[in-house]
Amino acid sequence: MDNMDPTNGPVKVRRALISVSDKTGLADFAKGLADLGVEILSTGGTAQSLRDSGLTVIDVSEFTGQREIMDGRVKTLHPKIYAGLLARRSDPAHMEVLTEEEIPPIDLVCVNLYPFEQTIAREDVGPQEAIENIDIGGPTMIRAAAKNHEDVVVLVKPECYDAVIEEMNQTSGEVSASTRHWLANEAFAQTARYDAAISAWFSESYEAFPEHRVLAFEKQLDLSYGENPHQRAALYSQVGLDSNVLTGMSKHHGKALSFNNVLDLDACRKLLTDLEGPACVIVKHNNPCGVALGDSGLDA
Incomplete structure (x- = not known):
């Protein structure tokens, strides 16, 4: 089902709110906005980074009239931010509220989150540091x-x-409208993945088989086709795992992998892990049809 309303027109971006942990490409992106006359709101370290790049920035605390509190735990959680984001421009009642409350609409949000997954991946991380890297705003x-x-x-x-x-x-x-819809899809996928990582971390303190288990996956590869040539397919791996069926592998010849090729690769890997020393395994239709050991991989 297509959830995008094709009648929605383009949005003119006049005001943007930027607050990021990963500052990759930030300066060039913000400069591109500024060159188009976009007013930029920002927070904390992001605002300072943008100013260091020579850009004019309005602090969110100045915009809302509320300073950051509780060591930055509360900085964007303010009605002026969320009214500016959630007001439907086509709804006269919404726009009347913005006018009455003197709230300027916010047309673009650029946000990436505290690095929770990277934090909990460290062996020396403690519970309090992990919790402080759970992003709320x-x-x-x-x-x-x-x-x-x-x-x-x-x-x-x-x-x-x-x-x-x-x-x-x-x-x-x-x-x-099509770009906005795609970006919204990416946004909800990102927050779902983030919450899945947090849920998994909390569940480690409880039984091995919790009542609810939330998993996130990311695409590794588009496949040439599925089990049959008329089917589309892609390979996904679970976020947080150290390896997947393609880890350490490279394709030297032939066309793009299909779903059946991936199953064969998985069967090869599983058999190879049961063998000691250099080995060669040939698999067809998920069944081993040739296995050899040797002094080297080439010899096998």
Whole structure:
């Protein structure tokens, strides 16, 4: 089912809120916005980084009239932020509230989250440090902007910056409905993955088989086809695992892998792990049809 309303028109970006942990590509993206006349709101270290790059930035605390408190735990959680994000521009009642409350609309949100997954991956991390890397304001802004993607652009990955700026440069600062819908999809996927990692970390303290288990997966490879040639397929691996069926492998010849090829590779790996020393395994249709040991891989 297509959930995108094709009648939605482009959104003109006049005001952006940027708050990121990963500052990859940040300066160029923000400069691209500024060159298009976009007003930039920002927080803490992000605001300082942008100023260091020579950009004019309005602190969120100045915008809301509320200073950051509790060591930064509360900085964007304010009605002025969320009214500016959630107001439906096509709803006169919503726009009247913005006018009455003197709340400027926010047209673009660029947020990435505290590095929770990277933090808990460290062997020396303690519970308190892990908890402090659970982002609250970031996911809330992302979800608000994504919910109102009819009127707001939301970016959660540096890989998307260039495409959005290129589109805005070609349209005098506008972003199309199709782009906004795709970015909202990416945003909800990102917050779902983030919450899955947090849930998994908490569940480690309890039984091996908890009542609920939430898993996140990321695409590793587009496959040429599924079990049959008319089927589409892709390979995904669980986020957080150290390896997958393709780890340490390289394809030297032949066409793109299919679903059946991946099953054969998995069977090869499982058999090889049961063998000691250099070995060669040949698999067809998921069944070993040749196994050999040797002094080297070539010899086998």
